[in-house]
Amino acid sequence: MRLFRRLASLAASTLFFAGNIDAHSQSRNPLNYLSLIGNPRIHTPSHRVHAFSSFDLTFDLHQSSQRIKLSLEPNHDILGEDSHVVYLDKDGNVRHSEPISRHEYKVFQGKAWLLGDDGHWENVGWSRIMIKRDGVHPLFEGAFSVIGDHHHIQLPSSYMHTKHALDPVLEDSDDEYMACFRDSDVGRQPQTELRRRGNDRSCIADKLPFNSDPNHPVFQIPVLKRDEGFWGSMPVTSLLGKRQIDGSIPGGGNSAGTNLRSTIGSVEGCPSTRRVALVGVATDCTYTASFNSSQAVRDNVVLQFNTASELYQSTFNITLGLRNLTVSDAECPGTPPAAAPWNIGCPSQTTIEERLNLFSVWRGQRGDSNAYWTLLSGPNCKTGAEVGLAWLGQLCNSGVTSGQDSTGANQSVTGANVVVRTDQEWQVIAHESGHTFGAVHDCDASACTNSQVVNAQQCCPVSSSGCDANGAFIMDPSSNPGVGQFSPCTVGNICSALGRNSVKSDCLSDNRGVQTITGSQCGNGIVEDGEDCDCGGTEGCVGNNCCDATTCKFKSGAVCDDSNEGCCRSCQFAAAGTVCRSSTGSCDPEETCSGHDGNCPADKTAQDGTGCGNGLECASGQCTSRDQQCKTLMAAYSSNNDTYACNSRTCAVSCASPEFGPNVCYSMQQNFLDGTPCSGGGRCDNGVCSGGSVGGEITSWIDDNKALVIGICSAIGGLILLGLLGREFGKNAHLFLFFNKGEEVFAEYYYYTRSDSDASSRGRDIIQYYIPYESKILPDPEEPGNLVVPKSPRYVLYLQGCN
Template sequence: MRSQSHVFSAFVVYLLFLLLSQSVKGYSIRSVAPRSNGTALQNVAIYTPGQRVSATAPFNLTFTLEEEEDRTIKLALEPNHDLMIQDPHINFLGDGEVRTEFLRRDNHKVFKGVAHVQSLAYRWEKVGWARMSVVRDGLDPLFTGAFSIEGTQYDIKLRPGSSNQARREMLVYRIHDDSSSPNPALSTLISLQPRQWTPTLDSSDFISTIGDDSGCPSDRQIALVGIATDCTFTASFDSSEDLTSALIDMVNTASQVFESSFNIALSFHNLSISDSACPSTASSSEPWNTPCSSGDLNSRLNAFSSWRSNLRGDDNAYWTLMTGCPTGSEVGVSWVGELCGEMGVNVVASAGNQWQVFAHESGHTFGAYHDCESTQCSLSSSSRQCCPLSANTCSAGAAYLMNPVSSSPQTEFSPCTVGNVCSSLGRGRVDSRCLTTNTDTPTVSVGECGNGIVEVGEECDCGGDCDGNACCDGATCRFRGDAVCDSSSGNEDGDGSCCRDCQFLSRGTVCRASRGECDIEEVCPGDSGDCPNDETEDDGSSCGDDSEDLFCASGQCTNRDLQCREQISGDNSTISSCGNSTESCILSCSGPFSSGSCSNAGTVLDGTPCSNGLCSSGVCRSATRDNPSNESWIDRHRALVIGLSAGIGGLLVLVILACLVCCCCRKRRPKRMRPVPVAGALAERRAGVLMRGNRGFVPGPGAQVAGVYMPPPAYTPAPVGPGVRPTAPTSFRYA
């Protein structure tokens, strides 16, 4: 039965992918990554005592570029505390076994900060951002990462070809735009349209939200990221240490644009590294780990999606598969808007501009669509499914990260992408419930004042620079004076949600207003600086006008018709859900584009009622949201059934044993002998034997009665019956 169940589950997953391939939007990206030849860094200096760098302390770093020796560059760096939280670890895969190692924060010195250049007046001017990892400190330091100066990006990498750290040196690459010299290979590439085209959105849908970030979180949120490497990607590195460092750099750099655009940081949560030797056939445990000849990026995406959907206890926002197998010029592919869901996966192939490709595919996972290109702008707005530059300008000029063709100068998301993602998050079209915060995450490291994380024994922790903090003493991590909370630890307005001027806001003060009938208003408790967690009405509960069959789903009062109208522009009177839509979690809509026919528009909002429960990540589950609705009652309550069966069975065994013991140990009462009848009563009592229960005497053997000799009676076996002891032993046997 177990094997049959597994076969059936695999078949269901396969059918699910066939269905999603017609409804869930997957996008690919092509790469053109011109870069300069690397040059050496000069005059490198670390400004700390002994030029030593701590993983938890800020520092300044200066250097000059070979072609610009007269201009000093300073990177003001601080620890990126959001990058590795909740026990990040590495799983080494091979020979059917998994070996796990935890990442120690002090072994990975990862920083973020600001780039400055020195002006002619010897003043430091802010000119860009910086993301760095320190490989070696001291007088001869090594570090890797990226920084920008007035829009120009520079990558710092170690010179390849030497595994001896003592002999390694840094090279800086100036990334430039070579769009004036088009790559001839691009002229033969396939259409820029997405791999799966659905008529659910057009450019006019994005115009109203261009540049609007109101739907994004006001407090910093963190998305936990899982990464797996197949054999082809692992083989491109000299060691697992180099591979791990490269991927940490990739996530650290990409996180910069997510933080600045959406106020969401990316966290390197876990890494699964395959062996560098590719298997002859894919294993069932890692079906995505295959050589390049086994399939294209799309097949790897499907295999990786199946693998991720079977993970248990996975709390990552999404997973990325790193591969060394591009498909032609395509270097990435992703499902769109599947953050926090089982389909939240993407595939990224090796590329020179690795972090940009990773950021692009991650953008799709967050719900971003491609920016419009000039070739698409010749189409009508209802026919193109892309993000325009503005309400009046279609083409984004290939200047941003969500351009269908990736090139290195792209380091930002377009205003249209910002509005697209933030509105999807704010309306609940993209699930964000898996996002976490740094203050709520446990840590196994010893508490250290000044690392920006409030740990056991600390009242506050304002990080390395607390000079302007009126609430928290950065040297002791204790509150100053009569302060009871830290106003600076809250949102960008500095009020700490329920903390203002270092004091708790009064009980009942609204700290998060209701966004509608299905969203509950949160108020300050009066004894804490934190606003309570965001609460919503139960999914599936009724709301609004009963005649419209509205229900609560993910904090919104909605129904399937309204969800279709949110996805499709046009006359609302002509847009509605259709088909057998109430049974599944696929949103089927009809509208002016479809001539009355149904078209799949993705998945419904989580919490939308379905045949046997509520939808969650595109799957109909029971009301507990943890068990598929097609499972039996016994399957859904397996622990209860096992416990009750064991308890009742044990009780029955004890009862049977008790009965057996009683039968063996019971005392047998002596049975009375029935008296032998005699012919008559005796007058004399000679040599007689008195028989109890009789009124006379029975003469003994050889006695004389009235002078007549009475012989002994003949032997007669005593009868065996109720109340009579048997004349011979009787054996008993238990059945």
Template sequence: MGVAADCTYTKFYRSTDGARMQIINDWNSVSSVYSSSFNVGIGLINITIMDSGCPSTVSTSSAWNQACSTSYSISQRLSDFSQWRGSIGDDGAGLWHLMTNCATGQEVGVAWLSQVCTTRAISSQGEYTSGTGVSSVIADEWKVVAHEIGHGFEPGTRNITTLQQCGNGIVETGEDCDPGGTDNDCCDSTTCKFKSGAVCDDVNDLCCDSCQFRPANYTCRAASTECDVAEVCSGTSGACPQDVYKEDLTSCGNGLQCASGQCTSRDQQCLSRGTTYNIRKACGATNGCQVTCQDPSSSFACITFPGSFVDGTSCGIGGVCSSGKCSSENFGNNVKNWFDTHKEIVIPVAIVLGLLVLVCLYRCCCYSRSRRYKNIESSYIVAQQPYHSAPPPRYPPPLGGPPNQYHTPPPGWVDPTAYNGPPLPPYSQNDPRIRDINPSNTVNADNGPTVPPHQQMPTPTSPVPVYTQNNPTQNNRPHNEGVL
């Protein structure tokens, strides 16, 4: 195969060497897939790379080498590239492929069907057809290349021979390096082996400088977009680590999120797909992954486009689109990334919820304390003995009088003075001396009921104690000690 890179592709990878290395890596991946799946190897015999500065005036001989423009689609670029390929003639390449950074909406690759080994360009209705294809820059762009190359094949009758070839620019099994047929200081182009003292090849290895490994942490591939991650050398190998991107749903500014290495959103993808229809945003429903956009003529209608949102686009609750379906395998990380992206919503909501929780806790504490105080106050209320209840029973003294204090009382003797008292006066509801105690239930400073003077009961008069002279040694001591 032959591969060409236009000015936009070279500019994206910052240099002709960077573009060359990316192309070689892509074709290594494609060849591996085709070899394991179809037993067909993909080799390169020509790599043509344009300068990173796009021409201000488009050349008629290479019209495909121009800057991106909304008026110049990827299909037109394929037609111009096919015309250019036909001008080369039979150079031994079964297919030619153009690498660009100018996609048209969601169309990132295009190729003519069943044109393998077609070397001339055929014109029909203003378009040129040949054994060509075009792929644009995306995450894992080698997959687009593999897909577009597949369009060029057909059953055919030609025998295809696959051989390892030194000089095709691809480092294959048994080779240390492959400069693509051009000799250099590090690699012998005839044997594809390192020259004496060389441990890597500057042409094949981005972490190689003057045939030696670059130091650790040297940036061998800078971040190209907001969703790209810069790769650095290990210091022990000439190979630059595989190109990786930030996690899906990572914020990349302006309300956009990373998805398969692109800084995009559902609205952004609808905007790029529906420019001619004046479409500006996606439909409100976010559960599906098919491209469904808001109809600009009606807020209640949606327009469905063929295809799906880019893998990694948000969908559902914490999910991402994957092969046209909404997947929630990385729910935790997706939710975290969503929170990071929507901090202007999450922070105010969290503050409000926190305040509500504090208010609820405060009210619960106050209610519990109020109940405790009420229980304490109610514990001071003592039930009053009604005056109309029967008087306590009286017990007669035992026969023979009380026992002498110097003698042990007989068994079963009970001092009647501990139980008997003066007889209660008769009770009448009209007795003016009896009033309800504290009818207003007021409390004084001593936390006791306050009784008005006219309602206070008179202090009962104690009976006169009875004294006897039976014991001369205790003349002034009451004999019946329990009587008051």
């Protein structure tokens, strides 16, 4: 509710941080060099492979000066069972749907080897490959690394659709062939047509009003203090005119909820056994049109998410699994269809921010349980140089929260992101998915020049003592060549967010009976229907004594798999009472094993609002309070850790401390935990205060501003009727009366209803709320004896003498 938005500026002055931290992904600089793939060979007797083959693939680079070998095995991490691909016509209607069979996809993972001068092969990195054509003249696409330098293999048809305008041009040919470029081949000098100057950077997710509201104190600079003449220099009319953050619109997003320096490198909070985040993907008409067939669209989606999934699996023990794929027709509609309003041609007047909002509404109406959805758009759909955008910390949020941001524009928030097709597509997917998991950007040189940006948890420092991550990791604000890992700070950021329930994780599957879009297959690390276990193929099953890597059945004598089940010890069910999930506090009791099942029981936490001692309450399984969450966030910036919340109303974290100076508030780019008390007796829910009442809001406001109400009345010597300008209620008028008597503060709330037949009728259906109640007759200045009813009706302000 916004009842006291105008008056909030009276309660405290606020310290506002300067400088934007962008959060979007940007296209790369031009290539300095491009190599062709020479002498490719599949090392099988027939040079043929199927979807479940394991084999070596060799080829030459740099005019045969370098010989590469990829040792490959099936990789089906994102492919599963009993799901369908849906095809839409240009009007957004379902044209048809069909199942996808796993055997259609020749998707592989493995290691990369380099032939040395001594004739020996040296292991130099990883590989992720999709075979497009086998036989004597094979074609393939994918990525591999050589000592940290990522190599990207593309067919000319793919390369020409995503190339930079200044990249080398490939010659036309009657038959397809393959080109390869390295991250080290990307030019380092910023290009003016690609990279905006100044403080603007490639990823703009922090510019979303939800992620970082423009009116949020973090983006303002003035400091107003009472001891600097704040009260004496401003008339009462000016006080009501000062703009303040709108507490009803979320302004921070969900992130770690803790000091980022304190969790660098920590995996506490991430799952100890494999989990699966099931993802939905939709392609708009521009993305579909950038391929020569719908099958090519499907192949590329699988390829890109297959590569991105490896990063999440190896870092967080979470696999990205494709559950749904919606493919739009390649012909773009003349006007956006009501059934798929995000399906818009490019270039157009629709920005990437607007695409995300439109897609979010559609995703929120689906009612599925996916971890999130990704919209893929064509290469021409960039806004400037921006090629990706996501809502912060919206994992497992399948509903949609809609409202107006501080600029008046509509925004709809849900678990969704947008990615524009580039030749670094999997990295952009990994980056934007990182935001969905709650990751902020790594700090760069620009952010590090402003300590307030770092202190506000708006970027992830490289270490406990350093700041600039030098663009070396996936969550850098700009797309940089050679990045393929999350920074230690991002690891701690995401794991602590999951562990504290700042970011929801209840939609993550326990990796048993998982259904994804390509059928049950052994070796993909996902335990699907018909499998006892799946430790991830020959490489992933090294040292596993419970699971047979080739059959995905338990080995002789085993009844469970230690690597996948929390209540499994040495391939047997753990004894009853064995703790499988430790308690994190009084609001999150431990879970114990039953003795007859390998799975740990579901994590259960105390109901929000349950008292847990010392004046604290449970919220999202944490024993906490608004003040306590400020202490956790601001511990590094207050030597006495005497930080407290600035108010009791909003769900965006703002904190104060005597050490920060009188009446100074630091506002963070984070929300309070879901379940935290907020305005009017409500509870925070994804950054929005829900379930509050008018009477409760009066209580909250007076609690926050008791000295202010008494002070104004005493200083001016008037009976105060405070209302809020600009709020319409149609036929109804709401008035508030605040006054003081001695040391007590009193309030009355009047609710008026105008009849349809007599717009001037007054005093009907009066309901009074009070804190405490003392009967008062409020005279109309023009008509004594009648109650005041605003003409519009709107909220009004009157000043009269105090009693």
